[in-house]
Amino acid sequence: MSRFASILKTWYEPAAVPIYAVIALSTVGATYYLGRLMNGQDVAINMKKPMPFLNTNPDSLPTKFMMVSNKERYEAAFASRAAQLATLEAEYAAKQADEASL
Incomplete structure (x- = not known):
């Protein structure tokens, strides 16, 4: 028996396919979410300017202060x-x- 066949025999169970799909989908979703958080405007990764929201100018941003x-x-x-x-x-x-x- 080849190595691939033994791995397939050990790890492939038709009843476990939905579990693998859910785990894969949740991993992709979590990775996407963390990537979006890291690239968002509200997260400051550059520590040279740790709080950029303190230096906002109301005229330069389309932000409504109320x-x-x-x-x-x-x-x-x-x-x-x-x-x-x-x-x-x-x-x-x-x-x-x-x-x-x-």
Whole structure:
């Protein structure tokens, strides 16, 4: 028996072909993902300039800088949630009082 035939006899099982396919596909996908991460703009491999995002000029990049904090909207949402919480607490206290009176 040739060497190839003995390897084929040892490692080739028709039921294991899907497992080999899944392992090969996941290896290719992981390699592609890591390669894409390494070549992305948000990863700085060149350590001469370790934080290039600190030196951005808003006029040179097509990036929209915006303020995340919106105080009025936050306070309105917080007030409505606080009112809902107070209502739920009052209902729970009334339910506990009813159960205690029984």
